[in-house]
Structures are given as C-alpha cells and as structure tokens.
Amino acid sequence: MMRASKAVCIIPANEGRMESYHPVTALDNEKCADHHCSACVELGAIAQQELVRIARVRRYRAGETIVAEAEDIDFLGNVVSGVLRLQKTLHDGRQQIVGFLLPPDFFGRIFVKKSNVAIEAATDATVCCISRVAYERLIARFPELEHRMLVNVLRELDAAQDWMLLLATQSVSERVATFLLNLAKRVGVIHNSAPTNITVPVSRRDMAAYLGTTVESISRKLQEMARARIIRVIDAQHFEIINEKALVALSQHNGEEFDHV
Amino acid sequence: MMRASKAVCIIPANEGRMESYHPVTALDNEKCADHHCSACVELGAIAQQELVRIARVRRYRAGETIVAEAEDIDFLGNVVSGVLRLQKTLHDGRQQIVGFLLPPDFFGRIFVKKSNVAIEAATDATVCCISRVAYERLIARFPELEHRMLVNVLRELDAAQDWMLLLATQSVSERVATFLLNLAKRVGVIHNSAPTNITVPVSRRDMAAYLGTTVESISRKLQEMARARIIRVIDAQHFEIINEKALVALSQHNGEEFDHV
DNA sequence: CGAGCAATTGAACGCTGTCAACCCGAGTGG
DNA sequence: CCACTCGGGTTGACAGCGTTCAATTGCTCG
Numbered sequence: 001m002m003r004a005s006k007a008v009c010i011i012p013a014n015e016g017r018m019e020s021y022h023p024v025t026a027l028d029n030e031k032c033a034d035h036h037c038s039a040c041v042e043l044g045a046i047a048q049q050e051l052v053r054i055a056r057v058r059r060y061r062a063g064e065t066i067v068a069e070a071e072d073i074d075f076l077g078n079v080v081s082g083v084l085r086l087q088k089t090l091h092d093g094r095q096q097i098v099g100f101l102l103p104p105d106f107f108g109r110i111f112v113k114k115s116n117v118a119i120e121a122a123t124d125a126t127v128c129c130i131s132r133v134a135y136e137r138l139i140a141r142f143p144e145l146e147h148r149m150l151v152n153v154l155r156e157l158d159a160a161q162d163w164m165l166l167l168a169t170q171s172v173s174e175r176v177a178t179f180l181l182n183l184a185k186r187v188g189v190i191h192n193s194a195p196t197n198i199t200v201p202v203s204r205r206d207m208a209a210y211l212g213t214t215v216e217s218i219s220r221k222l223q224e225m226a227r228a229r230i231i232r233v234i235d236a237q238h239f240e241i242i243n244e245k246a247l248v249a250l251s252q253h254n255g256e257e258f259d260h261v
Numbered sequence: 262m263m264r265a266s267k268a269v270c271i272i273p274a275n276e277g278r279m280e281s282y283h284p285v286t287a288l289d290n291e292k293c294a295d296h297h298c299s300a301c302v303e304l305g306a307i308a309q310q311e312l313v314r315i316a317r318v319r320r321y322r323a324g325e326t327i328v329a330e331a332e333d334i335d336f337l338g339n340v341v342s343g344v345l346r347l348q349k350t351l352h353d354g355r356q357q358i359v360g361f362l363l364p365p366d367f368f369g370r371i372f373v374k375k376s377n378v379a380i381e382a383a384t385d386a387t388v389c390c391i392s393r394v395a396y397e398r399l400i401a402r403f404p405e406l407e408h409r410m411l412v413n414v415l416r417e418l419d420a421a422q423d424w425m426l427l428l429a430t431q432s433v434s435e436r437v438a439t440f441l442l443n444l445a446k447r448v449g450v451i452h453n454s455a456p457t458n459i460t461v462p463v464s465r466r467d468m469a470a471y472l473g474t475t476v477e478s479i480s481r482k483l484q485e486m487a488r489a490r491i492i493r494v495i496d497a498q499h500f501e502i503i504n505e506k507a508l509v510a511l512s513q514h515n516g517e518e519f520d521h522v
Numbered sequence: 523c524g525a526g527c528a529a530t531t532g533a534a535c536g537c538t539g540t541c542a543a544c545c546c547g548a549g550t551g552g
Numbered sequence: 553c554c555a556c557t558c559g560g561g562t563t564g565a566c567a568g569c570g571t572t573c574a575a576t577t578g579c580t581c582g
Contacts, residue, residue: 088422091513094430098422109415111408116419143404147372150411153418154370158377160421161349161359167428168473169355172570204529212429217570219530236529252352433538465561475539480562497561 047142054134060121069118074132076108082125083201086117087209097210098160100202102186106152110136122202167212175211176221177251180231184241196241197234204236225250308403315395321382330379335393337369343386344462347378348470358471359421361463363447367413371397383463428473436472437482438512441492445502457502458495465497486511 057080060066067073069089084101098117101107107119110132139145166175183198200207204215211218222239225231230247232240241247318341321327328334330350345362359378362368368380371393400406427436444459461468465476472479483500486492491508493501502508 088426096426165349165357168357
C-alpha cells in the first residue's frame with residue numbers, strides 16, 4: 001500500500017529549505033485549524049481530536065508524484081503549504097492540468113479506491129495525510145464528514161464545468177486574463193482601480209498545461225498585456241494589475257482586444 | 262418556486278409523438294427499476310415505495326428549458342426518455358455543453374439550491390421529478406441515499422475532468438472519434454471488427470457545442486472519416502462503424518490522419 | 523565561468539473558425 | 553398537388569489564431 005507515495009514521500013528530520021519544523025501532529029492540527037481546511041475545521045471537539053490523532057504530515061519536493069494516474073490511493077490529504085497539481089496524461093504524452101490545490105485545499109476520495117488524476121507537487125509542498133480506511137471509520141461515527149465531502153466535490157464539479165467552458169470557447173487571451181483575475185481573487189478582494197500585486201505560484205509550463213495552451217502563447221499574451229498597460233511584469237512570477245477593468249473585460253469578451261485601453 | 266420549470270413543463274394527457282402513456286407513478290417506478298437509475302434502484306422496499314410516492318413525471322419538448330443557469334432549483338430528476346443537455350453560457354452568447362443526460366441518468370443536488378448549469382431538453386424528453394426537500398427528508402431516514410449521490414457526483418467529476426483533457430489537448434478529429442466511440446460503448450460492447458451501428462441522439466449543433474467546435478468542422482470530419490472508410494453515414498443521425506481499430510487510433514493519436522487506412 | 527533550465531522572442535505553417543452558397547426534407551398554404 | 557419557406561446539414565474559399573520550430577536571453581547552481 002502507498003506504493004508510489006512511499007517511494008517519493010519525504011519525511012526528513014530537517015532537510016532542505018524548510019524554514020520551520022514542528023512535531024508532526026501539532027503542525028498538522030494547527031495548520032488545518034488556521035486555514036479552514038475541509039477535513040477538520042468546525043467539527044466537534046471529539047472528531048477533531050480523532051482526526052489529529054491519525055493524521056500525519058508528509059513533505060514533497062517540486063515535481064514529485066504523490067499519486068499516479070489510475071493508481072489506487074488509500075489516503076486523503078490536506079495541502080498545508082505549497083501547490084499541488086491535478087493532471088491527466090494522454091497516451092502520447094500530451095497532458096492537461098485539471099486543477100491546482102492550494103493550502104487549505106483537500107484531495108482524496110472515500111469509498112472509491114482508484115484516483116483518475118495524477119497528483120504531483122508543483123512546488124515544494126507539505127501535505128497532511130489521513131488513511132482512507134481510518135477516515136471511513138470516522139465517517140461512520142461522524143456522518144457530518146460525508147456531508148462535508150459531498151459539498152466539497154460539488155464545488156469541484158462546478159469548477160471543472162466552468163473550466164470546460166473556458167477551455168472550449170475562450171481565446172488564450174481570455175484564459176490568461178481569467179487566470180490572473182482568479183489569482184487576484186484568491187489574494188483578496190480587488191479594490192476599484194487600485195493596483196493589485198499577484199504572485200503566480202507555478203511555472204509557465206504548468207500555467208500552459210492548465211490553460212490548455214503552450215508556454216510560448218502564455219508568454220506572448222502576458223507581454224501583450226504588459227505593452228497595453230493592463231499589467232506590469234515584475235518578474236516571471238510576480239505581476240501588478242494596473243488596469244483591472246480592462247482585464248475583466250478581456251477575460252470575458254474579445255474582438256476589440258487591447259486597442260481601446 | 263419552480264419558476265422556469267413550471268412555465269415550460271408539459272403535463273399533457275396524450276400529446277404529440279408519445280408512443281405510450283402510463284399512469285404517473287407506475288411509469289416512474291418501472292422505468293427507474295428497469296434502468297438502474299441512481300435514485301431508486303437497489304434500495305430497501307420501504308425507501309423505494311417512498312420515492313415512488315413522491316415522484317412525478319414531467320414531459321418536455323425539444324428545446325425547452327428545465328432549469329436556467331444560476332437558477333434556484335428545488336427538485337431532482339431522472340431522465341426516463343429523451344436526452345437533456347447541461348450547458349453553460351458566456352455573457353456574449355458563446356455556449357458549451359458540459360454533459361448530456363441519457364435515460365438512466367440523474368440530475369439535481371441536495372443541500373445546494375443554485376444550479377450552475379442550465380438543463381434543457383435536447384430532444385423531447387420525459388423526466389421523473391422529486392422535490393428536493395422531500396428527498397432531503399428521505400435522506401435523513403435513509404443515509405444510503407446520500408452515499409449514493411456522492412458516488413454519482415464523483416463519477417460526474419471524473420467525466421468532467423476527462424472532457425477537460427479532451428477539449429484542451431485533442432484535435433477536432435480526435436474529439437469526434439471519441440464521441441462516436443463513447444456512443445458505441447453506450448449501445449453495447451463493440452465486437453472486434455464487426456460493424457456497429459450507432460445513433461447520434463442530438464443535433465449537429467449540440468454535438469459541436471459538446472465537442473467545443475462548430476457544426477461545419479463536425480460535418481467535415483465526419484465526411485473525412487466516411488471517405489476513409491472508417492465509418493459509413495447512413496443519415497445525419499445514424500452511422501456504422503466500419504473500421505473500429507482506426508477509429509480508436511484516431512481518438513487518441515493524430516498526425517498520420519487517415520492516410521494509412 | 524560554463525552548464526542547464528526557464529522564459530522570451532521571431533518566423534512560418536496549419537488547423538479550424540468564419541462567411542457564404544447550396545442541398546434537402548418537412549411543414550405550410552394557396 | 554405544387555410552390556414556398558424554413559431550418560438543419562454539407563461543402564467551399566479564405567483568413568487568423570495559435571502551435572511549432574528555432575534562436576536568444578537571463579538566471580541559478582555547481
């Protein structure tokens with residue numbers, strides 16, 4: 001069990017660029033409570049204690065595989081730090097990222113063994129893991145957990161359908177604009193015409209795989225937007241939104257492009 | 262409540278091209294049992310009787326809206342006959358079909374009011390409807406129902422992610438091939454190199470909206486495949502798969518196209 | 523300093539969308 | 553019964569967006 005994940009899982013004492021290291025369960029519990037994670041927040045005290053007791057922290061390096069595609073997976077996990085990517089690969093190698101998991105996010109399924117997406121670390125990441133069978137046992141005692149998971153999966157389904165619309169009908173410019181706006185939304189509410197700084201936590205390659213295009217197209221569109229004074233490129237991962245109105249317009253329409261800015 | 266759906270719902274005595282008409286609850290129950298629908302099959306006798314008691318049949322004409330996008334929906338439904346389409350629309354009118362519902366399929370959500378997709382009748386259709394609150398009350402007594410719904414939504418999510426991969430990475434030829442093969446799979450197992458007949462239950466327009474392309478491209482690719490003796494076009498809705506191997510190859514690869522058939 | 527990778531930029535090709543004309547079957551009305 | 557209309561589907565010509573291939577830059581790490 002945990003075939004692939006054991007192979008790549010890092011459980012070091014104090015390795016690499018880890019800024020701080022906490023005792024396993026303590027770190028886990030604190031983080032989950034802090035970030036309103038879907039697994040262990042707002043539960044009764046008993047359920048929460050149970051979760052903390054069986055949870056374990058794992059650390060992954062950027063690029064490592066947490067779960068392979070079509071692999072049986074026997075645990076669930078909360079992202080504590082870093083970014084994970086959910087991706088699918090075609091037989092000939094083409095691949096598509098179907099979602100990113102950022103810190104409070106949750107992955108894993110109950111009553112279903114096989115994962116149909118690969119889960120990989122897009123950056124160095126920390127994940128709080130819980131055995132699936134242990135979680136299922138917990139569900140038997142706290143039905144609230146299953147309800148919680150259903151709502152979570154429904155959200156995921158909504159997001160997937162939104163993304164299908166975007167991938168199938170929108171141009172690359174629109175997709176990039178939407179991506180930037182979504183990032184900005186994550187950071188916080190956008191103030192009217194106030195410059196907003198955003199951090200892209202993934203590489204151009206991952207951006208391209210998520211947006212269903214190529215790194216070259218991503219780069220071109222970003223520079224186009226920079227030339228049109230819609231955004232300012234600080235460095236490859238950091239941008240400032242100069243003209244938010246134009247970005248919003250760009251994300252849903254097209255045709256007039258950048259001319260009228 | 263049921264704002265839009267009441268406006269368009271047809272509850273006729275004996276209208277149009279209906280081939281047979283059964284008493285409401287009887288029809289409902291029989292159909293569900295026959296088709297292994299996710300709502301009322303394999304339940305205990307008591308739960309099943311309850312479901313039958315509160316379920317009602319509705320009939321829709323092709324093109325009618327069952328649920329509008331972003332509308333509150335207070336019922337769940339099984340498709341008994343016909344085809345429904347789940348679709349999303351962009352502000353400027355571009356739209357994408359994110360899924361079809363064929364007879365044993367199920368739609369609707371519990372504990373969530375708003376639907377984020379529009380549900381429309383792609384053909385004349387019969388739907389077996391259950392009030393959401395009644396269903397939720399039933400869930401309180403038969404937790405099995407919630408479990409069932411979770412598994413169903415997980416399947417939908419898988420399908421959505423598969424389709425994201427297809428939309429984002431595959432060519433129109435590959436998408437059409439995949440679509441035909443999926444239809445064939447629905448019909449039954451494909452025998453090796455045995456001709457298989459398939460029926461496309463929707464219009465070219467809906468095919469295009471589902472495959473993220475245009476009617477013109479669909480038409481071209483179908484005729485290409487016909488010229489290459491991969492399929493035979495009987496009429497606009499009926500095809501015969503002549504070279505299944507080629508179709509499978511086409512659905513996942515590309516590049517060599519039809520030259521080597 | 524050089525190797526290696528990520529990102530950018532340039533040029534050219536090709537898939538696919540757009541626009542247009544045409545065909546065809548169904549429904550309608552004279 | 554036929555002419556007409558209308559909508560769905562097919563086919564053709566063409567252009568544009570975005571991919572592909574290729575070269576360059578810049579940064580990090582050893």
